[in-house]
Amino acid sequence: MVMRCKTTWLGLMAFVAASVATAAALTLEGAITQGALVLGRTDSGARVVFDDRPVRVSDQGVFLIGFGRDAGGHAGLLISYPDGTETKRLLAVAKRDYRIQSIDAVPPRKVEPTPSDQQRIREEAQLVQQARRRDDSRPDFLSGFMWPVRGRISGVYGSQRILNGVARSPHYGIDIAASEGTAVVAPADGVVTLAHEDMFFSGGTLILDHGHGLSSSFLHLRRILVRLGQTVKQGETIAEVGASGRATGAHLDWRVNLFAKRLDPALVIEAIPARREATPLEPQ
Numbered sequence: 037m038v039m040r041c042k043t044t045w046l047g048l049m050a051f052v053a054a055s056v057a058t059a060a061a062l063t064l065e066g067a068i069t070q071g072a073l074v075l076g077r078t079d080s081g082a083r084v085v086f087d088d089r090p091v092r093v094s095d096q097g098v099f100l101i102g103f104g105r106d107a108g109g110h111a112g113l114l115i116s117y118p119d120g121t122e123t124k125r126l127l128a129v130a131k132r133d134y135r136i137q138s139i140d141a142v143p144p145r146k147v148e149p150t151p152s153d154q155q156r157i158r159e160e161a162q163l164v165q166q167a168r169r170r171d172d173s174r175p176d177f178l179s180g181f182m183w184p185v186r187g188r189i190s191g192v193y194g195s196q197r198i199l200n201g202v203a204r205s206p207h208y209g210i211d212i213a214a215s216e217g218t219a220v221v222a223p224a225d226g227v228v229t230l231a232h233e234d235m236f237f238s239g240g241t242l243i244l245d246h247g248h249g250l251s252s253s254f255l256h257l258r259r260i261l262v263r264l265g266q267t268v269k270q271g272e273t274i275a276e277v278g279a280s281g282r283a284t285g286a287h288l289d290w291r292v293n294l295f296a297k298r299l300d301p302a303l304v305i306e307a308i309p310a311r312r313e314a315t316p317l318e319p320q
């Protein structure tokens with residue numbers, strides 16, 4: 037009697053261990069909140085569907101999901117493993133409060149573009165959209181993210197802007213105050229997918245693609261120091277801070293997109309921080 041109980045108990049333990057092993061094949065790094073990036077790790081060969089759309093999974097089982105500024109309620113995540121089992125998660129997306137920011141004294145032409153400005157704006161928007169549609173298998177984002185410039189944060193993600201008293205679309209970047217000519221470094225490994233000297237709104241504009249649809253944009257640059265198609269490493273100097281386009285002063289406006297979805301760069305750094313450089317004295 038005692039023996040039989042023991043056997044059954046051991047059998048149950050083995051079953052529980054197997055279930056745990058399957059469920060543990062999914063980890064999510066990053067906050068489940070508006071504007072956040074989440075780094076997922078699952079089994080190699082698993083398929084991932086997020087919000088009813090397939091998501092690219094690397095050979096090592098790494099994938100990215102993100103939440104837009106106004107993402108609401110719940111988002112569904114479905115992982116299908118090579119052995120036929122599945123994990124379903126319903127992620128509750130935390131809401132944020134966004135700041136309201138008034139900006140006056142913007143030159144009138146920049147507030148109400150002329151018809152020829154509008155044509156130019158449309159063409160430039162297409163170039164940017166094209167760069168953001170890129171879906172490369174390189175998981176460059178695994179280098180982690182660091183600040184491209186160090187300085188006072190003069191504008192945050194998500195804030196509602198009011199220009200000369202007129203409500204405009206929300207601000208999707210982080211503005212970092214820095215003097216003209218300050219070096220901008222690559223926050224993560226990537227490939228240059230757009231290098232434009234002078235866009236109507238954003239002036240000197242650079243886009244770096246970090247793989248899997250994740251890209252960084254750098255706006256209002258004075259100079260761009262890399263070429264289209266160039267591979268860059270994290271920490272490499274890629275541009276100089278400026279005040280080009282519609283900018284009220286020298287600063288870097290850094291944006292991060294997951295395809296068309298706009299993310300908060302500060303949350304991207306939190307989700308995938310740059311790997312700390314190991315010194316010879318520190319054990320790995």
Ligand SMILES: [Zn+2]
Nearest residue numbers: 191209211289
């Ligand atoms: Zn900005």
